[in-house]
Amino acid sequence: MNFDKELDARGLNCPLPILRAKKALAEVGSGQVLKILSTDPGSVKDFAAFAKQTGNELLSTAEAGGEFTFFMKKK
């Protein structure tokens, strides 16, 4: 998937992936896509909840070998 910015949140634990994502989203324009890498298993539910509450769209969530990849489109 195409993306405009990448955030490496691997090794970070709650609530840092969310806080870093919020910061990274502030640096892209509306409609642009942020790719997020995470190793925190709690981040799967957290990013879904974050998207739901902020109006940003979670385009996809994928897991491979304990690593999670999210694509989020800014509102």
Place this chain on the structure above:
Amino acid sequence: MDTKKMAIIATKGTLDWAYPPFILASTAAALGYETQIFFTFYGLQLVRKDLSGLKVSPLGNPGMPMKMPFGPKWFKSINWNMPNAIQSLVPGYESVATGLMKMTIANNGVATIPDLRSLCQEAEVKFIACQMTVELFGFEHADFIDGLEYGGAATFFEFAGETDICLFI
């Protein structure tokens, strides 16, 4: 849509209890909440310039696992909890437990309290210190970080009365 609001009263002054208010406030701010924390009694420790006094005590805390943050897996899985009577006799027990806890925190990619506090401030979480307890404990305003406001119960209610979420920690 109206902005959602959250108010927290932080009353505890130990390293472990420093986490819930700062984690929830920083996350709420990231979700777009207007957020305020009212620090009172021992919670005042969380807004001091010097946070090195924040410790964790396994004494009288049977829920706290005492595990080593280093060594082979079998060693890390041992729970070293001991009876209160013994803990209370060992000099520096709290400091050692705090050091080990800080190591565990770093190993798990969990933010430090100074970091979380700065993240809250960057996200414009409003900090209010209880003036009554500042005086009660003999603190000076100079002991606390900049950007703090001082007020009392009525100040807290002014904001808390309009919140969606209000927590006592």
